[in-house]
Amino acid sequence: MYPTDFEADTSHLTLAEDGAYNRLLRLMWMTAGCSLPADDAWIMRRMRVDEDTFYTVVKVVMDEFFTVQKGRLISPRLAKEYQKTDVAHKKRVAAGSKGGAAKALKTNKSGSTNAKAMLKQPEPEPELIKREAKASPKKAHRLPENWTLPKQYGDWAIEQGWPDQAVRLEAEKFRDFWVSKAGRDAAKLDWLATWRNWMRNSKTPKFSAITGGHNGQPANKSEQRVTSFVSGARGAS
Template structure:
């Protein structure tokens, strides 16, 4: 069971960011957020397990996963969502604070100046009245939020389907994407120390591809390094965008 059964929901921000989603995609996204909250902020990046949680086939989930990838965080073989993690951290702080106050008796100490105030008739104090706790300042809460920790690229890392589909959609041919994925894995596994630790591996992958010297397909045409069968490549790109290619980037 989650350490915080009640999950706050910021509907105005959610609806503003997701107007382009279908009803099915909304349902999958909401169930996924609920699963993250119950599992303390993260779910494993396991397509079969997540498809079962959402009541979808694995193929359908992979298609929806690609559509939701811009909202999600992929790190260390797990999936989360930025706003959900921030809310989770604040909720845990409040729970811990309430638990600490309860251990102390839950009632503020009586002021030493209470008798003086009564003698001067300047303050009327009801001994049975509990002074309400002030609302925490937003800035102070933000400072107390847990810091995100980076991670190294997992040793068993393979290119996720959504990452490969993104590269296809940006115009790189399939062989180039697979080649760059091998280079990406070997390079980051060989980097030692803090330099090999990243907060967002998806963003690292995108920057890697943008800096790649492999040529892209421009406006559906060919260049000197493009495959000789552009129609076949176009079918791969289109199928990947629709989530129906069945390609396993791993």
């Protein structure tokens, strides 16, 4: 745009008409062939205006600055600028093509003397890329028939509060259950985790219920009465 020329030709337009004119020019410039369909309904939708605005603003600008040729709305001044730009672009493309061809020809001539020598040179052998061995995936396996409770398993259970006697009992139950179990579920990836879940789900009580109560005392009142009775009977004898 040439601001001085543009202002001289459009200074009589209202602000709305000036905006409509600028938008029409931009739409044309972005469209192949630098023209728009001479279709009022299409232009109305593309300009995003209602019918009243179209006929009182856009249509006024179209009638003054644009012409219709072969069903297309064009701006004679814009078409000339577009043509200049298109020609200049084609010239740049043509010049670039010629320059590239000349450069390729020059390279070809200068390199022709070395062509035979280059052909005699053996091609370098491709480097061998060492692939890291993938770690073999962990496989599930059954519990061995001669399984005994590992120290790690027992230590964990005792730390959780089960007395030694209860841990031994659960270990026997654990071995008998999994050794005799059939099917795919009998194989496990992590037997330590299986043991932990086994103990968590176990109904064997912790602490005093197995050892006989706190400090060796009976765990419930019924046992306390029996113990007192036995003790009394021994004292009387």
